[in-house]
Amino acid sequence: MTKKSRIAIIGGGLTGLTAAYRLSRCGYEVHLFEADSRPGGMIAGEKMPSGYLDDIYHHLFTSDHYLLELLQELGLTENLLWTTANNALLSGQRLYSFASALDLLRFRPLPFLQRLRTGLSVLRAERLKDWSALEGELASEWIIKNCGRESWQTLWSPLLSSKFGRDATEISAVWIWNKFKLRGGSRERGQEKLGYITGGFQLVADRLKAGIVAEQGVVNLNSQVTAIFVSTEPNQGRYGIKVAGKNYEHFFAQVICATAAEPFLALANDILPDDDYKARLVASKHKANLCLIVCYEQQFSPWYWTTICDELPFVVVVEQDKISSLPECGHPVYFSRYLDVEDELWHMSDSTIRDQFLTAAVSAFPGTAGNKVLTAKLIRTRYAQPVIERHYSRKMPDMKTPLPGLWLAGMAQIYPEDRGLNYAVRLAEELAAAVIGADDD
Numbered sequence: 001m002t003k004k005s006r007i008a009i010i011g012g013g014l015t016g017l018t019a020a021y022r023l024s025r026c027g028y029e030v031h032l033f034e035a036d037s038r039p040g041g042m043i044a045g046e047k048m049p050s051g052y053l054d055d056i057y058h059h060l061f062t063s064d065h066y067l068l069e070l071l072q073e074l075g076l077t078e079n080l081l082w083t084t085a086n087n088a089l090l091s092g093q094r095l096y097s098f099a100s101a102l103d104l105l106r107f108r109p110l111p112f113l114q115r116l117r118t119g120l121s122v123l124r125a126e127r128l129k130d131w132s133a134l135e136g137e138l139a140s141e142w143i144i145k146n147c148g149r150e151s152w153q154t155l156w157s158p159l160l161s162s163k164f165g166r167d168a169t170e171i172s173a174v175w176i177w178n179k180f181k182l183r184g185g186s187r188e189r190g191q192e193k194l195g196y197i198t199g200g201f202q203l204v205a206d207r208l209k210a211g212i213v214a215e216q217g218v219v220n221l222n223s224q225v226t227a228i229f230v231s232t233e234p235n236q237g238r239y240g241i242k243v244a245g246k247n248y249e250h251f252f253a254q255v256i257c258a259t260a261a262e263p264f265l266a267l268a269n270d271i272l273p274d275d276d277y278k279a280r281l282v283a284s285k286h287k288a289n290l291c292l293i294v295c296y297e298q299q300f301s302p303w304y305w306t307t308i309c310d311e312l313p314f315v316v317v318v319e320q321d322k323i324s325s326l327p328e329c330g331h332p333v334y335f336s337r338y339l340d341v342e343d344e345l346w347h348m349s350d351s352t353i354r355d356q357f358l359t360a361a362v363s364a365f366p367g368t369a370g371n372k373v374l375t376a377k378l379i380r381t382r383y384a385q386p387v388i389e390r391h392y393s394r395k396m397p398d399m400k401t402p403l404p405g406l407w408l409a410g411m412a413q414i415y416p417e418d419r420g421l422n423y424a425v426r427l428a429e430e431l432a433a434a435v436i437g438a439d440d441d
């Protein structure tokens with residue numbers, strides 16, 4: 001195969017890595033730049049003797065076809081482990097099992113009719129194909145109409161607030177419809193099925209990196225890109241990039257920025273025209289995430305996933321060893337919280353946040369008071385969740401920017417589905433096809 005043009009990919013998360021893998025296998029000369037010392041972005045993990053301990057909890061759904069195909073291609077199908085989810089909900093300081101339709105029907109804090117209406121809405125969400133009618137509707141309106149006011153107040157309003165904070169009241173019905181659809185669709189005999197990669201999700205990133213290198217692609221780690229500029233020698237390539245602390249002199253026919261809109265704008269502000277596209281980049285909003293991973297000596301609770309509807313500093317508790325664990329890590333539990341970077345909590349020190357979370361963990365799960373903490377580590381993710389407001393299709397910055405050969409592909413380009421691993425792979429596949437198309441023009 002003859003070598004095709006040279007492409008730069010900024011960001012080595014699942015989106016950037018998959019796009020780089022696909023393009024390098026199609027004969028392109030790919031140069032990937034990742035700021036971190038590990039490939040993977042949010043799927044990165046810490047190396048342990050028997051595998052990786054994920055920085056952030058992740059699981060797959062049975063409907064994740066793009067991701068499942070990629071795992072097969074990477075030879076990771078044997079690592080796939082499917083389990084029945086063991087979910088709970090903390091509401092009014094009481095824990096309720098919340099894994100099946102029967103659990104919903106038994107959920108006493110809601111009037112019976114509203115439990116029934118909520119269950120029927122999940123079933124209806126799976127069948128709804130035309131989501132465009134929901135674009136102008138708020139999630140709150142949609143839920144109150146379909147499930148009932150108390151269902152909104154008791155179940156869904158705390159969930160939306162915990163994910164979107166001050167933007168919760170602006171979230172589109174499309175976002176919540178997708179959540180209903182996704183959770184309802186990953187079921188077998190009424191129970192939710194979740195998948196995990198034994199050995200850690202970092203393995204996916206490592207295999208992608210190895211695949212890129214095998215095609216003579218270059219994966220530059222510890223390489224923070226600080227600017228994208230238009231080349232003065234177009235015959236060398238249209239764009240150049242600057243890398244922090246490095247004298248980098250390659251030029252590229254096309255550049256893909258596989259990050260959120262805000263960091264992309266910081267890199268390309270000087271070369272992008274002041275038009276509607278730039279305005280969309282400026283308006284694009286993301287929530288951050290704090291994820292405390294605590295390795296306990298003993299098991300923490302009987303649940304894999306506990307959704308917190310009460311006022312606590314975290315909103316989800318995920319116990320990794322209910323799916324798969326590493327013997328040297330004790331019993332890892334993730335305490336997760338979404339927030340704005342303007343929030344006071346984001347600016348507190350890691351140790352203050354850790355102490356707050358650990359104290360709240362004992363108050364919410366009193367039986368854990370004597371459970372020894374072996375290790376605790378805080379992971380901060382600045383761009384964790386795009387804010388999906390009404391008519392998002394009109395606000396979303398497109399993957400194709402106004403400049404030829406300059407592309408943006410991050411979580412904010414995923415719609416109408418919510419961001420997730422499966423859609424990161426789909427976006428990367430679409431992006432690779434568009435880049436190839438542009439090269440052929």
Ligand SMILES: Cc1cc2nc3c(=O)[nH]c(=O)nc-3n(C[C@H](O)[C@H](O)[C@H](O)COP(=O)(O)OP(=O)(O)OC[C@H]3O[C@@H](n4cnc5c(N)ncnc54)[C@H](O)[C@@H]3O)c2cc1C
Nearest residue numbers: 011012013014015034035041042058059224225384420421
């Ligand atoms: C708490 C949490 C839990 C989640 N759980 C699930 C789950 O269970 N299932 C699921 O499907 N999805 C889940 N997700 C979503 C999933 O992690 C993301 O959709 C996916 O990882 C996004 O990948 P990405 O490549 O688009 O972004 P990222 O992983 O953020 O990758 C972007 C990369 O770009 C790099 N970068 C940024 N700027 C520069 C620069 N200037 N120069 C060089 N590099 C740069 C960053 O270092 C980063 O590595 C979860 C997300 C969070 C926050």
